[in-house]
Amino acid sequence: MFSRNALYINVIGLLLLVSSGVSPLAVAQSVPAKLKLNAELVLSPEFCSSEFKRGNGWTAAKERYPVGAKLCPVLEAELPALFLSMKKSEQVPAPNATNADVILVPKIQDISATMKELVVEVEWTALDRAGKTLWVQAIQASGTGKVRGLGTGKLQRKHNEAAIDEVIAKSKDAISSSPELLKLVQ
Amino acid sequence: MENPMLYLSRTRGTLVGARPPLAGVMRTCTPTEAYHRSVNQGSGRKPIGMRPHCYFVLALMALLPPFLCAASFPEYPAKTAKEYPGAQTIAGVTVGIEPLSDPAGQKHYFKEDFLKSNFLPVFVVVENASSGDRIIVKHDDIGVYAGEEKLAKSGPVASGRSTTGEAIAPVVEIGLSLPGMVVAGFLMARAADIRQNVVKKELRSSTLSPGQKDQGFVYLPLPKDPERRKHLRMRVRVMKVGSDEPIDFEFSL
16 A cells, blocks of 8 residues: 555656656756857946836835846856956947957846746847957746745745846856857867 | 644554554544544555545646646747748848737737737747858847838937938837837736736847747837828848848838
8 A cells, every 4th residue: 555655656746846847857967168268248237236126015015136236246256167268347348449359248138027937038249359249149047936934035035046047057058059159269 | 623644643653553442432533533543444454644546636736727827828829930921031031020910819918908008019030041141130120110211221220310320200219129128017017927928928139040040029119190100110130140231121010
């Protein structure tokens, strides 16, 4: 009897795992190769202060998702691993005014939140030294998750963190696999 | 009512392989205990917290809501670019558009009537069928204009002025390719879910290799004057990587 119950529980666990979107056979992710380029990352004050706010705290719950403030330090810490060197600036340099091979400009296109999910859309533009557009790619990341007990703030933080993790992972993947940047290396 | 699992753990030490001490002894017990005792008395089975089929019912309950949610905003059926009426091909790049002007269709896919907010959702498909060129599709380079004025050959249509300085009659200041944020601003008061659906269905900027395509909605602002709406034109601009010359596709709406 117990072995039958164990079978039921295993089947249910598998069903829940599949429904949650997690592959039972997790595949190890490969580490992206370093691009032999000197890069400049443009983190403008507007980008770093992007946030989504909703509600007044009286008739509707007050919600605040400071996506830009959370994203900027993480991008600054994570992206240098993809390049030979990376410097940060606050605005796009004038044509031929930088010694970087590629200039990366992120822009938050949209942020949208429900009680279940936070969706962040970031558009990446890569420019060459002369200011010509080499590559454009928008990525959409979503943060979901549940928290125990009550607490909208905790839920917002969890969604925020999850969305930012996904933005970083997708950005790294998109940048390191861009044919234009790979071509620039050669 | 006592928790069945508590009952199980409390009694496990004494009742494994044995029947509950019912016979000849009258004592008070909880309804759960009575249920388990009555069930197990005849069969001699060990009491368990929940019947197996209950697990399946709970699992089904856990699985159902995502399916229901997914059904609430259906995906827009996309076709290849050439299948849309009036599709255009220039230098191996094909662009097809489909305005979703029918309020019933808008309600179906967005749960929203955009025309009330003076916006028109247009589904855009861009396919790169060129031999070797990569093209850049930027969401911000898709716009709408109205009237008899000539379209600026380059530069943002919203400015109403071409790069050569030639004045373009500013028939409308309807701006262009406003991100879904603006549209969704109108909708936000109604529901966050609707807004999120608007954002998710939006066309995203991308760089397309030969054989790739990009598709999604753009939400075009409409002039309030009905006369101007009759002469609306839409422009989709793409750029070849490494080239300064844009490729413009113009459509009547």
